[in-house]
Amino acid sequence: MSDVRLSNGSPPLERMEARVSDFPKPSACRVLFGMPNHEELQRELSERLREIEEAKSDKWNFDFAAHRPLPPGRYKWEPVDDAPEFYGGPRCTPADSRPADAAAENGVDVNGHGGSVQESAGARPPEHISEGQTDCKERATSQKRKRASADCSSQKKRSRNSSDEVIRNPVVPHSVENTPRKSSPKTQT
Amino acid sequence: MEHQLLCCEVESIRRAYQDANLLNDRVLQTMLKAEDNYLPSANYFKCVQKDIVPYMRRIVATWMLEVCEEQKCEEEVFPLAMNYLDRFLSVEPTKKSRLQLLGATCMFLASKMKETIPLTAEKLCIYTDNSIRPSELLQMELLTLNKLKWDLASVTPHDFIEHFLSKLPIHQETKQILRKHAQTFVALCATDVKFIASPPSMVAAGSVAAAVQGLHLKSTDSILSSQNLTDFLSQVIKSDPDCLRACQEQIESLLESSLRQAQQQSHGASTDTKAAGDEADLSCTPTDVRDVNI
Incomplete structure (x- = not known):
């Protein structure tokens, strides 16, 4: 019974044999619009992905690659101590953000946290929001006004509702839990 | 008992029965409301695309359908993939030479959404006569997801x-x-x-x-x-x-x-x-x- 395996767990790159089908018919394997130039394609794709990365970085003033907040911006990033365990896995905590983790374990209040994101926290009144938690909605609401004065200048380039709501909210995930989710802002309205 | 179970599992994909509770009016109304969110724009050939014209969409669609049929994909995979493709093309000017890559990527995503055992990147690349590489497909996947705003739950x-x-x-x-x-x-x-x-x-x-x-x-x-x-x-x-x-x-x-x-x-x-x-x-x-x- 425990042998039940419908997938070997890594669908994208393996398990060709599990598919219930014959080998591809040669006629179905074809190039439709000429052979692509791989170098050019690679360059374009990297470029596009970099643009997306940068746009995200700008939007959240956070360097997702290095897991580090970027100083000036709409959001102030702070560690929280009550993020769900799921977000605290090793892949989310690069070496430089360990202090936050440690603090979280000690149960120190978020406002008192020291951590790699402290510099950005120092400039503004402390806020804590832990997204991805069920109780985050109320807290998000209570924090709303604090950020109301934040520069929303770039609102114009955002798409409607959800992102506007995000702006109004101080989204303060931190290094342990940097998967901001739209759910909390969204549910407010 | 155990033997029987194993037999079934090896032979075919196990699937849940249709849930009759989902065939009620509330669900239907919700779907009718939701479907508008996933409509591509009607005139993207005119307004967005410069290099791509309608007959090319037919060519790539025909190829995609053939792949889906050969791979015995779930019926919804193909229409769902076409929805992704149209939504992508509604917002993103795309070169003709990228259209097949996009088609493959959309099948890749749709298959992951709907199937127990999704199509692999390698297999899809084989169907392009290896004109695209799995790594390119995976990058294109990320790009597509971003353009679709990560919303893949289209109503079909x-x-x-x-x-x-x-x-x-x-x-x-x-x-x-x-x-x-x-x-x-x-x-x-x-x-x-x-x-x-x-x-x-x-x-x-x-x-x-x-x-x-x-x-x-x-x-x-x-x-x-x-x-x-x-x-x-x-x-x-x-x-x-x-x-x-x-x-x-x-x-x-x-x-x-x-x-x-x-x-x-x-x-x-x-x-x-x-x-x-x-x-x-x-x-x-x-x-x-x-x-x-x-």
Whole structure:
């Protein structure tokens, strides 16, 4: 019974044999619009992905690659101590953000946290929001006004509702839990 | 006991039974509301694309359908992939030489959404005659996801078919044939640019109506008469009966032309070159649908 395996767990790159089908018919394997130039394609794709990365970085003033907040911006990033365990896995905590983790374990209040994101926290009144938690909605609401004065200048380039709501909210995930989710802002309205 | 279980598991993909609780009106209303969020823009060839023209979409769609059929994908994978493709093209000017990569990527995503055992990147690359590489596919996947705003839960015509069938007074057996035919029509519509901006509920209703018509079911019950059925379904999807009728006619003429094409091609030399194969595949299903026993 425990042998039940419908997938070997890594669908994208393996398990060709599990598919219930014959080998591809040669006629179905074809190039439709000429052979692509791989170098050019690679360059374009990297470029596009970099643009997306940068746009995200700008939007959240956070360097997702290095897991580090970027100083000036709409959001102030702070560690929280009550993020769900799921977000605290090793892949989310690069070496430089360990202090936050440690603090979280000690149960120190978020406002008192020291951590790699402290510099950005120092400039503004402390806020804590832990997204991805069920109780985050109320807290998000209570924090709303604090950020109301934040520069929303770039609102114009955002798409409607959800992102506007995000702006109004101080989204303060931190290094342990940097998967901001739209759910909390969204549910407010 | 254990042996039996193992046997089943090896032979085929296990699937859950249809949940009848999902065939209620609340779900239907929600889907009708949600479907608008996933409609591509009708005129992206004019407004967005410079390099891509309608016939190229047909070429890539035909290829995608062929791959999905060969890989025995779930029926919804193909229409869902086409929805992704159209939504991508609605916002992103794309080169002709990237269209097949995009098509493969959309199948990759749709398959992951709908299937227990999704298509692999490698396999899809083989179908492009290795003209694209798995790494490129994976990067394109990320790009596509971003352009689709990570919202892949599109409503497709398939979601509606079951609802419509559950409202018709027909036998279980007939229902199966009807479903099969309607699904085939839906796939056919997905290959045709005329239906890009048609709401999925409309395509589904038109397909069911065309299937009922084609199977000559109308004599058995008055609700199945052409007029009544169209009126009834248009009420269900809250649309104008004339719109639905027009859609149904469009489906029927599309079916007819693709059948004619298939016949011509099968009469010609059977060197099943590219196009011939697909069209035949496409329309190997219903035509004078009564004769076809799927």
